Each structure stands twice: as C-alpha cells, then as structure tokens.
Amino acid sequence: MSRELSKRKARCLDEIAELRARRRRDVIKCAAALAIIVVVVAGKQLLASQGVIDPNGIVAGALTMLIAFGLAIVGGTASIEFTKSGAKIRELRQSCGISKEDLKQYRV
Numbered sequence: 001m002s003r004e005l006s007k008r009k010a011r012c013l014d015e016i017a018e019l020r021a022r023r024r025r026d027v028i029k030c031a032a033a034l035a036i037i038v039v040v041v042a043g044k045q046l047l048a049s050q051g052v053i054d055p056n057g058i059v060a061g062a063l064t065m066l067i068a069f070g071l072a073i074v075g076g077t078a079s080i081e082f083t084k085s086g087a088k089i090r091e092l093r094q095s096c097g098i099s100k101e102d103l104k105q106y107r108v
Contacts, residue, residue: 012096026082033075
C-alpha cells in the first residue's frame with residue numbers, strides 16, 4: 001500500500017516539476033512580450049524623430065498597433081497559463097499530500 005502511495009507521490013512530484021518549468025516559460029514569454037512592445041513603440045518614436053518615417057502616418061501607426069495587439073495576446077495567454085499551472089500545482093500538492101520539504105528534497 002505504501003509503495004503505491006510513494007509511486008503516486010513520485011508521479012505528482014514529476015508533474016509538479018513539469019508545471020513549474022511551464023510557469024517559468026510563461027513568465028519569460030510575458031516579460032519578453034512586454035519588452036518587445038516597449039522596443040517597438042520606442043523604435044517608432046525614434047524613427048519619427050529622425051525623420052525616417054512620418055510621425056502621423058497611418059502605416060506606421062497601424063503596424064505598431066498590430067504588433068502591440070499580437071504581443072498583448074501572447075503576454076495575456078502566457079499569464080493565464082501561469083495562473084492555471086499554479087492552481088494545478090496547489091491541487092496536486094493537496095491531493096497527494098506533498099509538503100514544501102518534499103518539494104525541496106525532490107529538487108536536490
């Protein structure tokens with residue numbers, strides 16, 4: 001009986017490790033999307049101030065908005081997945097009876 005519990009606990013710990021890796025990836029996606037949006041907007045302003053593009057041009061504004069919307073979708077999706085992974089980790093910890101010490105020992 002205890003052997004099955006330890007197998008179950010090991011499976012839960014493996015899944016938690018995978019979910020934590022997903023959470024890290026989602027944080028990186030969200031931060032990268034935000035950074036790229038800042039670079040695009042700053043780049044547009046820089047190009048406009050240098051006279052390379054028309055500051056009131058429809059093409060540059062539309063392109064900036066499309067890029068910003070796309071990256072906002074990527075960042076928003078990543079943040080939703082981050083939250084779902086956290087909830088799943090909490091659920092697994094409760095259902096398998098995993099403590100913080102178990103997680104620390106498993107990582108080592």
